[in-house]
Amino acid sequence: MFSYVFMKILERRPRSYDRRMDRATGGRIRRVKEQVAALAPTHARVLEIGCGTGELASMLVARGCEVEGFDRSARMVAAARERIAAEGLAEGFTAYEMGVDGMDGLAETAYDAVVSTLVLSEVTDDERRYTLRHARRVVRPGGVIILADEVRPRGRGRRLIHRLARAPLAVATYLVSTATTRPVEDLTGDLTRAGFAVDSEQPSHGGSFAIVVAHRPKRVDTP
Amino acid sequence: MSPVKAPKSPVKALWGLLFRVFPCPTAAGLRQVGAPDRQSPVLVTCNFYTTVARLTRRLSRRHVDAWILVVDSKGVNVWCSAGGDELSTDAVVSAVKTSGLAERVDHRTLVLPPLGAPGIDAAQVTERTGWKTRWGPVRLGDLPAYLARGQRRTEPMKRATYRWPERLDTALGSLFPFYLAGALGFALLGRGLLLTYLVVAALALPLFYLPLPWLPGRRGLVKVLPLVALGAGTLALSFTGPGAPLASFRAALVIGSVTLVVYAAELGGLASTMPSDLDPFLAKLGIGAIGNTAFAGTVRTKLLNGDLTLTHDPAICTRCRACVEVCPQTVWTIAEEGRIHLASRERCTACRACLTNCPTGAIAAVGREADSS
Numbered sequence: 001m002f003s004y005v006f007m008k009i010l011e012r013r014p015r016s017y018d019r020r021m022d023r024a025t026g027g028r029i030r031r032v033k034e035q036v037a038a039l040a041p042t043h044a045r046v047l048e049i050g051c052g053t054g055e056l057a058s059m060l061v062a063r064g065c066e067v068e069g070f071d072r073s074a075r076m077v078a079a080a081r082e083r084i085a086a087e088g089l090a091e092g093f094t095a096y097e098m099g100v101d102g103m104d105g106l107a108e109t110a111y112d113a114v115v116s117t118l119v120l121s122e123v124t125d126d127e128r129r130y131t132l133r134h135a136r137r138v139v140r141p142g143g144v145i146i147l148a149d150e151v152r153p154r155g156r157g158r159r160l161i162h163r164l165a166r167a168p169l170a171v172a173t174y175l176v177s178t179a180t181t182r183p184v185e186d187l188t189g190d191l192t193r194a195g196f197a198v199d200s201e202q203p204s205h206g207g208s209f210a211i212v213v214a215h216r217p218k219r220v221d222t223p
Numbered sequence: 224m225s226p227v228k229a230p231k232s233p234v235k236a237l238w239g240l241l242f243r244v245f246p247c248p249t250a251a252g253l254r255q256v257g258a259p260d261r262q263s264p265v266l267v268t269c270n271f272y273t274t275v276a277r278l279t280r281r282l283s284r285r286h287v288d289a290w291i292l293v294v295d296s297k298g299v300n301v302w303c304s305a306g307g308d309e310l311s312t313d314a315v316v317s318a319v320k321t322s323g324l325a326e327r328v329d330h331r332t333l334v335l336p337p338l339g340a341p342g343i344d345a346a347q348v349t350e351r352t353g354w355k356t357r358w359g360p361v362r363l364g365d366l367p368a369y370l371a372r373g374q375r376r377t378e379p380m381k382r383a384t385y386r387w388p389e390r391l392d393t394a395l396g397s398l399f400p401f402y403l404a405g406a407l408g409f410a411l412l413g414r415g416l417l418l419t420y421l422v423v424a425a426l427a428l429p430l431f432y433l434p435l436p437w438l439p440g441r442r443g444l445v446k447v448l449p450l451v452a453l454g455a456g457t458l459a460l461s462f463t464g465p466g467a468p469l470a471s472f473r474a475a476l477v478i479g480s481v482t483l484v485v486y487a488a489e490l491g492g493l494a495s496t497m498p499s500d501l502d503p504f505l506a507k508l509g510i511g512a513i514g515n516t517a518f519a520g521t522v523r524t525k526l527l528n529g530d531l532t533l534t535h536d537p538a539i540c541t542r543c544r545a546c547v548e549v550c551p552q553t554v555w556t557i558a559e560e561g562r563i564h565l566a567s568r569e570r571c572t573a574c575r576a577c578l579t580n581c582p583t584g585a586i587a588a589v590g591r592e593a594d595s596s
Contacts, residue, residue, distance in 0.1 A: 072313065101317035124251040124295045130321035 029118075032148050032211065033059060035202075036115055039146050039213055040065065044112035047138060049103075049131060050119035051095055054080030060115070061092035068111075070098040100127050103134035110138055114145045120190075121150040121181040128184065132194035141218040145196055146211065150183040153207035162208050187212055232272070239273030243396030247272040248298025253322040254279070257288035261329040264289050264370055266359065267318075268336055269296035269310050273396075278363055285367040290327065294318040305342035306523070306574065312344045312351075319352045334359040334374060337381065340549035340576035358548055383551035390432040398428060398486055405482065416474055423479045431486055441569070444500045447487035454480035503527045522588050526573035531588040533577070535565050540585035546577040555586075 037059035040046060044065050051057050051069025053076060060067045061084065071077050074097045084093040100123060114135045120128050135145055153162045162183075170181075184190070187210060188198045196214035203210045239247040249272040256279055268274055270293045282289055294314050296304035304310035319325075319333070335343055337358040345356040360369045360380035369380060402424050409417040431438075431447060438446040458476045488501050506524045525531040533554075540563055546555040547563065554571045558564040563585075577586045 099313055099317055101313075101320040104320065124318075124321070126252050126321040126323070127295075127317060 030055070032209075033117060035211055036117060036146050036148050037063060039144075039211070040113050040115055041144065045110065046113045046115060047106070047111040047135075049100065049114065049116035049135070050122075051080050052076050052117075054083045054093065054095065056115065056117060057093050057095070058084055058087055058089060061089040065092065065113075067093050069093065069095045070102070071095070072097065072099040100131045100134075103131060103138070106134065106138045108137055109140040109143075112140060112143045114139050114143070115147075116145075117148040118150065118181075120147065120184050120187070128190060129194070132190055132196070136195045136216055139216050141216050144199075144213060144215045145191070146213050147187060147191075148209070148211045149187060150181060150208060151187050151203070151210045152183045152185050155207070158207055162206065166208075183208065188214075231276075235272040236276060239271065239276075240396055241399040243273070243300065243393070244400055246298030249275050249293065251293045251295040251318065253324055253327065254291040254293055255289075256282040256291060257286060259288045259290050259327075261327070263328065264334055264374065265292055265324060265328060265330075265332065266290070266334045266366065267292045267294060267315060267339075269294060269299065269301045269304050269339070271296065271298055271300040271304070274300055274363070278366070281363060282366065287367055287370060289370070290324070292318055292322060292324060292333070301336045302338045305339040308342050310339050311342045312347045315343055315348050316351045319348070319354055331355055332357060332374075337361050337549060337551065337576075338383070341574045341579055344579050345545070345549075346580070346582050361551055381548065381551070382553060385436070387433055390435055391429065394428055394432040394486070401485055402428075405485075416478065419471060419475050420478050420482075423475045424482045427479050427482045427486060431483055442500050443487035444484070447483050450483050451480045454483070522578065523573045523575060526571070526575075526588055531590060533565065533568065533571060534587050534589050535563060536585045536587070537562065538585075539583045541583055543582060545580040545582060546586055549576040549580045551576070 033056040036056060040060060040063070042063045042065065046060050046065045046067045048057055048060070048067055048069035051067075051071050054069065057067045057069050057080060069080060071080070077095045077097045080093075080095045081090075084090050084095075100119075116131075120131065123131065132145075139145060153159050166183075188201055191198055191212065191214045195216065197217050198212065198214045200213045201210055202212075235247055235249070238245075248270050251270045254275070266278070266289055268278055268291060275291070275293055278291060294310060295318065296310040296314065299307065299309055301310060315333075315335070325331075331353060332355045333348070335345060335348075335356050335358055338361060340358070345358070348354065348356055357374055358376070358381075359374075360366060360376055361383050362380070365380050369376060405420060405424055406417065409420045431450060435446065438449060440446045440448070454476045458473055458480075461473050461476070488504070502521075502524050506520075506528070522531060526533070535555075542561045542563060544557065544561075544563070547557055551574070552567075552570040552572060554565065554567055555577060556564050556566040578588060
């Protein structure tokens with residue numbers, strides 16, 4: 001999934017973002033979002049962190065969900081609204097411009113599920129911890145969080161191969177977009193530390209990408 | 224959350240010194256210098272490795288206890304990242320909220336880097352976080368004195384300077400890749416002149432940057448003219464003497480002159496005291512952006528090209544002095560009865576700090592026609 005580093009280039013053109021990302025990743029990015037949508041509960045209240053152009057939101061709304069999405073890019077939010085409206089799904093979708101630091105303004109236990117794809121590899125360590133802490137706060141007890149993101153492969157050999165293969169793409173992306181992403185070091189560990197119970201982890205692409213499902217325990221067992 | 228350790232990477236230190244045009248990130252987050260307590264100052268900076276390392280070192284040497292809030296500026300230094308909007312109000316707000324800073328200190332005051340003012344709207348930071356803000360000294364070396372004075376700036380602390388160590392430091396860091404690219408070109412295409420290039424291009428850097436303040440003009444391409452004219456004149460004179468023995472000398476003159484022009488082309492990228500030549504030039508060539516850094520159509524480029532000009536509307540000015548505080552060039556001053564006065568358009572480097580921080584829009588960049596009407 002090294003081609004995800006190109007995301008930073010394509011984000012500059014929201015209208016063609018999905019088409020170009022699909023091409024750059026050989027259609028994998030859409031399949032990942034389909035997987036995430038399939039893992040999410042149907043007819044649920046869903047928060048999408050970093051909704052981008054609304055591709056995942058549209059899949060979720062089509063499954064009967066009521067989706068609230070935010071993105072720090074105003075252009076992405078506009079593209080998402082446009083897309084969902086064009087698909088006739090506007091009633092099930094609300095989008096607004098906000099960074100993850102705005103999550104403290106979201107209501108407690110307001111959602112049945114929180115989803116996010118390729119966001120946590122873009123933010124700082126502090127922002128990632130903060131995001132997961134607030135994700136736990138806003139999802140109801142028993143509710144789920146589904147994350148799909150670039151992760152650092154486990155094992156020294158795999159890490160080295162991953163780093164060597166990714167470096168030229170990351171440099172090329174930086175030269176064009178002056179931005180890049182950073183694979184998440186320990187996604188399941190971060191979720192556990194935030195108070196989620198990890199249900200499943202689906203690693204792929206030599207362990208450089210993962211879809212993780214976790215839930216907020218209904219009650220906290222005290223030792 | 225435990226604060227991030229002080230950066231100590233010789234590779235990054237070298238990279239930050241010689242390849243400053245590329246990012247050199249260090250982890251964003253809250254760091255500590257010395258043994259800060261709940262009353263210690265909070266200094267905000269970028270996550271450019273060299274800046275964080277130098278800041279930490281400078282404060283440690285003076286035994287200052289402080290918190291350093293390292294904001295994610297994508298590994299770019301304060302001046303450049305503020306100009307490119309990486310070091311932005313959003314980035315500072317996010318760092319304040321996500322770093323756990325509020326749990327570490329009792330006060331609610333941030334000391335912001337003033338060269339970050341083009342990207343950071345201090346009033347917005349306060350509105351969105353509840354933290355008060357103060358602009359620190361422009362030069363990192365003045366921080367210990369600034370803190371010792373109770374976080375009050377002297378007039379010199381507010382102004383950007385470009386002293387010779389700073390000139391050589393920034394010139395070396397920003398121009399070394401160009402030097403290297405030239406060396407590569409000669410190695411591939413004209414190996415016979417490689418040594419001449421290496422020596423002449425290395426000497427050209429101090430030749431231009433040491434006497435820079437005394438060279439006439441403001442823009443780099445104007446300042447370099449006397450040196451290039453000197454080179455061209457010497458070259459012309461050389462043809463009056465014997466030819467063959469002077470061939471390498473002539474080559475050195477040509478190489479030196481071309482190198483000087485390259486070195487002089489982007490002063491705005493090197494110093495906060497001079498406007499850029501490269502941005503408006505690239506915009507005129509139709510190169511609108513490199514990566515996410517836009518040239519064409521930006522307020523900065525339009526100001527530099529003279530398509531826009533700064534104006535001040537006293538009717539809606541609240542005399543808050545934000546413009547005076549953030550301008551590194553004393554473009555804005557305070558006249559009688561606290562009125563804000565546009566003292567010098569000539570000194571303006573189009574950094575946008577006043578535009579970003581004017582809370583009422585009293586300062587604006589308007590088209591020349593609108594200004595004259």
